[in-house]
Amino acid sequence: MSSVVRLLHAPQLADAPDAYAATAPADARLVFLAGACPLEDDGTATAPGDDAARAARCVETVEQALQAAGATLMDVISTRVLVASSAQRELVTAR
Template sequence: MTSAVRLIRSDSLADAPYAYAATAPAGSRLIFLAGACPLEDDGTTTAPGDYAAQAARCVETLQTALTAAGASLTDIISTRVLVASSRQEDLATSWDVIHAAFGSHDVPSTLLGVTVLGYDDQLVEIEAIGAVPGDAS
């Protein structure tokens, strides 16, 4: 199935590793995803202290939630990546893993350093909104 999401770029803005905007046509079904966390099936946090491993687990969690909603990564219209760190290096490590997972579908995204996240030893979380063709049925 073709994605309803259209990424928008502008030569008038600084070059960035993501699209600056995205749209979906009227009639698209929006999918609002809870923050994808780096949790194992038993509820423990993946790889305490490892930003890259936690980012990868967040992507896996996000993909599972998308599948349950009838969507995939190419149906994401925007993301917000939260990283529990004040070091740009940690943000970049997390971003590199997530950006690679999205490949050419480089959706508009905000990358934030935060003081703490909700689970013990959690370092990364991905919030996302998706859009797929069709109605709510």
């Protein structure tokens, strides 16, 4: 699967597994998604207490919204993960 997103690794910065920046062509169409909540299609909460399952459901929701816009996860430039907890392990699991 190809993408127009270009990941940029800055050689003068510490070696990291993730890119430090990303770009898209100037003529790229932007798609803004609403927040993804761990909800099933019927509105019930996904797997209460299972952080990994809840995060996976959020990704599924994002994939479906992107598909409706004619895009895929390969087209995503930036994400933000918010976890309503002070437990670092829950954030790590969600990421």
